[in-house]
Amino acid sequence: MASYLINKGHHDDSVVRLESTDGYKFKPKVQKDKYIKVNEVTIVDRKMIDQILSVKFDKSFKRVVAMALAVINDEESDETACEVVLDEVELVRQVLLNRYQKFLNYEKEQLFLKKLRLIENEMRVKQVKIKQKAMYLEAQEEKTQGRSR
Numbered sequence: 001m002a003s004y005l006i007n008k009g010h011h012d013d014s015v016v017r018l019e020s021t022d023g024y025k026f027k028p029k030v031q032k033d034k035y036i037k038v039n040e041v042t043i044v045d046r047k048m049i050d051q052i053l054s055v056k057f058d059k060s061f062k063r064v065v066a067m068a069l070a071v072i073n074d075e076e077s078d079e080t081a082c083e084v085v086l087d088e089v090e091l092v093r094q095v096l097l098n099r100y101q102k103f104l105n106y107e108k109e110q111l112f113l114k115k116l117r118l119i120e121n122e123m124r125v126k127q128v129k130i131k132q133k134a135m136y137l138e139a140q141e142e143k144t145q146g147r148s149r
Helices: 046-073 079-100 106-146
Strands: 003-006 015-018 024-026 041-043
Touching: 024 046, 041 046, 046 079, 046 106, 079 106
Parallel strands: none
Antiparallel strands: 003 015, 024 041
16 A cells, blocks of 8 residues: 655645655544545644643543542442542553653643642542541441341
8 A cells, every 4th residue: 555645845745656655554534435545543743742642642641630530529439439430540640651751842731740640639538538438437337236136
């Protein structure tokens, strides 16, 4: 399969054939009413890669924040809900470090990791509160059961 680079910066919109380029590769969504079928797109412009990955990270980050807020605001949530959110945070962190690290600039990567650490810390605090509440209820139950005749 042939690879082509469209250079719109020049006055003639020249097309150059390429064999391999270093850049961020992704598969665009398939739309039925389009005339050209594109299997894979490779972006080599660093600013554009940074913007695309920021949008992708923001989508997954917003999903994790919504899950975390639901667990934090729910008084009846249990440890399993906290564990699910912590697993999602770890999944997003691993995707960031393994797939996106070589394309993002260092400052943006550190900002994303800091945001994930903040959510992780809040979920750990919620886990501790749930454990303390369970221990308190268990102690209260033991007090009431021990004095009956």
